[in-house]
Amino acid sequence: MAGYGFLFIIGVPFTSMTQILPFIMFGIGLDDAFILSGAYKRTDKTKDVVVRIEDTVEEVGISIFVTTVSSISAFSLGCISSVPAVYWLCQYAIPTLFLDFFFQITFFIALIVIDERRVIDKRRDCLVCMRADTSYNENDTEAEDSLGKYMLRFANFLMKTWVKALVIVVFLGFLGGMAYSASKLEQVFDFTDVLPSGSYVYAYYSTQTDYRGGAFSINPEIFFRGVDQSDEFTQNQMQEYVDELVNMKQVTNQPVFFWLRDFKKFVASNGTDSIMFAEQLDDFLANSTYSQLYKNDIVRTEDGSIITSRTQVFMDEVTLEVNNQIDALKDQRDVSASQPLNQNVKDWAFFTFQNLYYIWSLYEIAFYELLLTTLFGITAVSIIGLLFIPHWSAILFVTPFITILYVDLLGFLQLAGVSINAVSYIALVMSIGLLVDFLFHILLRYYESKELSREEKVKDTLQTIGSSVLIGGISTFLGVLPLAFSTSSVFFTIFISFVGLVTIGITHALIFIPVVLSIC
Numbered sequence: 001m002a003g004y005g006f007l008f009i010i011g012v013p014f015t016s017m018t019q020i021l022p023f024i025m026f027g028i029g030l031d032d033a034f035i036l037s038g039a040y041k042r043t044d045k046t047k048d049v050v051v052r053i054e055d056t057v058e059e060v061g062i063s064i065f066v067t068t069v070s071s072i073s074a075f076s077l078g079c080i081s082s083v084p085a086v087y088w089l090c091q092y093a094i095p096t097l098f099l100d101f102f103f104q105i106t107f108f109i110a111l112i113v114i115d116e117r118r119v120i121d122k123r124r125d126c127l128v129c130m131r132a133d134t135s136y137n138e139n140d141t142e143a144e145d146s147l148g149k150y151m152l153r154f155a156n157f158l159m160k161t162w163v164k165a166l167v168i169v170v171f172l173g174f175l176g177g178m179a180y181s182a183s184k185l186e187q188v189f190d191f192t193d194v195l196p197s198g199s200y201v202y203a204y205y206s207t208q209t210d211y212r213g214g215a216f217s218i219n220p221e222i223f224f225r226g227v228d229q230s231d232e233f234t235q236n237q238m239q240e241y242v243d244e245l246v247n248m249k250q251v252t253n254q255p256v257f258f259w260l261r262d263f264k265k266f267v268a269s270n271g272t273d274s275i276m277f278a279e280q281l282d283d284f285l286a287n288s289t290y291s292q293l294y295k296n297d298i299v300r301t302e303d304g305s306i307i308t309s310r311t312q313v314f315m316d317e318v319t320l321e322v323n324n325q326i327d328a329l330k331d332q333r334d335v336s337a338s339q340p341l342n343q344n345v346k347d348w349a350f351f352t353f354q355n356l357y358y359i360w361s362l363y364e365i366a367f368y369e370l371l372l373t374t375l376f377g378i379t380a381v382s383i384i385g386l387l388f389i390p391h392w393s394a395i396l397f398v399t400p401f402i403t404i405l406y407v408d409l410l411g412f413l414q415l416a417g418v419s420i421n422a423v424s425y426i427a428l429v430m431s432i433g434l435l436v437d438f439l440f441h442i443l444l445r446y447y448e449s450k451e452l453s454r455e456e457k458v459k460d461t462l463q464t465i466g467s468s469v470l471i472g473g474i475s476t477f478l479g480v481l482p483l484a485f486s487t488s489s490v491f492f493t494i495f496i497s498f499v500g501l502v503t504i505g506i507t508h509a510l511i512f513i514p515v516v517l518s519i520c
Contacts, residue, residue, distance in 0.1 A: 003096030017085045017426055018092045020494050024430065025096050026479035028071070031437065031472030032064050032104045038468035040112055042148070049116045053109055060465070061105065063444045066388045067437040068101040073380040074433025080376075081369055083362055086426055093430070147467040155462040155514070159455050164515050171512040175404055178411025185410060187322040187363055188419035217316040220332065220354035222255075227341055227349045229306040230277035235260060237341055241350045242311065244335045250315040250328045258311040259294040266290065278304030313352070322363050329360040359422070366425050377432035378402055385440065391447050397517070398439065405435045405508055412500035423490050427497035434476075434501055438509035441469050446517055458514045466510055473506040 003025075008014070039060040043052040075097065078090035122131045157163060222242060227234050238260055246254050255261075266284050267273060281304060285291050299308045318328050332352050342348040378399060385398035409431055418424050445465040449457040476498070483495035 002099050004092065006095050006099075007092050012091050013084075013088055015085055015088055017089050017423075017490075020483065020491060021089065021092055021096065023480045023483060023494075024434075024476075024498070025093075025100060028097070028434070028437075028476065028479075029100050029104070030475035030479065032068075032100070033108060034471045034475060035060050035064060035441065035465070035468045036104065036108060037112065038465075038471070040116075042464060049113050049120070052116075053113055056112075057105065057109065059448075060468075062388065063441050063465070064101065064104060066384060066444065067440050068097055069388075070381045070384050070436045070440060071433035072097050073384060074377045074436070075430070077373055077376045077380060078429045081373065081429070082365060083369070083422075083425075085422070086429060089426060090429070147471075148463050151466045151470075152459060152463040154510075155459040155466070158462070158511065158514060159458065159518060164519065167511055167515045171508070175408060178408040181411035181414045182407055185414045186419055187366065188421060217314055218318060218354050218356055219312045219314050220352040220357070222311050222313055222350070222352050223308060224310070224350055225308040226347065229309060234341070235264075237339065238350070241335070241339055242313065244338075245313050245332060245352065248315075248328075248331045248335065250317045250331065251313055252316050253314065255311045255313050257293055259290075259297055259309060260311075262290060262294075281306075325356075325360050326364050329357060329364060362422055362425075366420060366422075370420070370425055370428060373429055374406065374432065378406070381432065381436045385443070389440070389443055389447055394443055394447060397443060397513075397520075398436075401439050401508070401513060402432065402436055405439070405504055406432060408504045408508075409435070409497075409500050412504065413497060416496050416500065418493055418496055421493075423493045424497065427494055431497070431501055435505050438469060438473065438505035439513065441465050442509050442513050442517075454518045458518045461517075462510065462514060466514075469509055470506060473502050473509075477502045 004014075004022075036056060040052060040056040042059075043055045045052075047055070072094055075090040075093040079087045079094075081087045081090075118125075124130050124132050158167070222245065224238050229235065229238070242255065242258065245251060263281070263284050266287070267280050270283070272280055272283060281298075281300075285295060285298070297310050298306055300306055315328055318325060336342060336348055336351045339348075339350045342350055381402055382395055382399045386392065386395045389398070410428075413424060442461060442465065445461045446457050449460045451457045451460045480495055480498040483491040483498075486492055486495075
């Protein structure tokens with residue numbers, strides 16, 4: 001709430017996509033909380049509470065800091081996107097992540113100290129004014145460390161030679177399968193995906209699509225501005241521009257109503273060729289039929305000259321296929337760019353516009369922006385790992401592992417029926433900063449372990465930070481679980497993305513990466 005409040009104050013727009021962020025921040029916040037609380041429980045219980053919390057921060061503080069920096073870096077790179085919904089979402093995420101980290105290392109650890117002192121003083125959880133039974137229960141200590149013991153048994157099993165071989169084969173096979181699946185990803189966007197289930201608009205568009213055999217019609221407006229529209233040469237250019245648009249493969253017929261065409265017919269039929277253009281236009285618009293048709297399509301100055309006029313053309317051969325829509329956007333743009341009156345000017349005199357151009361423009365740049373964001377994200381987290389993980393060889397693991405995780409996520413999305421669209425694009429922009437959390441926690445603990453052999457380092461890593469990573473991953477999943485019950489496929493797509501992200505992140509962090517570290 002603090003992060004959102006700050007963005008509200010400075011005026012960053014709040015969109016429907018930023019509504020998903022609290023669920024994600026909830027999972028990230030719990031992840032860090034479990035890392036801190038798990039490390040605190042591993043400290044020497046004979047020491048003073050303050051000393052124990054100092055040892056806790058010394059052990060996992062750098063891990064939480066590095067994962068926060070990597071997540072902020074990934075979202076910061078999202079801010080370079082030219083898509084407003086994406087960079088507004090990232091702008092909301094950055095201060096929220098920073099405040100989450102700030103509260104974790106200040107407010108949350110203070111609460112740990114206060115709560116531990118309550119426990120030492122034998123006071124009850126809620127009714128702190130009452131003291132609990134002071135009898136010692138050995139089961140309490142055993143319960144606290146049961147997950148750590150389980151992770152140690154799991155680590156011993158994982159370090160067996162045949163298990164290592166099986167893990168390598170399975171995960172490399174999985175990578176190959178996901179890479180193939182990722183190669184099948186396509187850009188697909190169904191307008192009805194953004195509608196709640198049961199919406200009457202969904203029924204309308206479905207029926208329209210069925211009747212038109214998979215095609216649908218849009219009616220972009222054709223604008224003429226900044227030129228002398230009383231000039232015969234300009235009028236010829238206007239007509240030629242409309243004709244070239246009609247010659248596009250997406251358009252079948254001439255505009256049903258075009259004021260210039262009817263104006264010329266009106267002048268010719270009334271024999272008013274000799275009077276001034278402004279007077280001709282006055283007579284034309286004085287006609288009740290033409291006035292009703294075109295009074296809102298012509299903007300005039302006080303002296304009667306035209307500032308701006310418009311007509312409409314129907315693109316009735318556009319389908320729901322994304323590439324077809326991108327082609328329509330490019331074709332009309334090429335026609336407009338080729339007009340003589342549009343040459344060497346910043347603001348075109350002739351152009352078309354339709355609200356769907358916004359989403360079509362996203363389709364056009366989504367692949368390239370996603371590729372650019374991915375490359376920058378992987379590079380950024382690799383540099384962060386090189387700077388903060390206490391050994392230069394970490395870079396040999398960070399870059400390949402984050403690439404593997406990302407490819408696996410892409411393949412999972414394709415298998416789950418999720419295509420590249422506006423929603424999955426935003427999920428993928430966020431994913432690098434979240435996937436790297438699983439990786440960095442394991443690598444940092446591995447390189448900081450005081451054990452001597454690789455296998456012992458891995459066992460120590462899984463026994464200590466492994467349990468916290470497991471619980472943190474589950475908490476991230478629980479944080480986005482409410483999205484599964486949304487009636488909008490937008491939020492359900494985010495849920496599917498995070499199911500894949502958490503599943504792939506946990507399995508690689510606790511199985512594949514430890515095996516590789518024990519070998520290399």
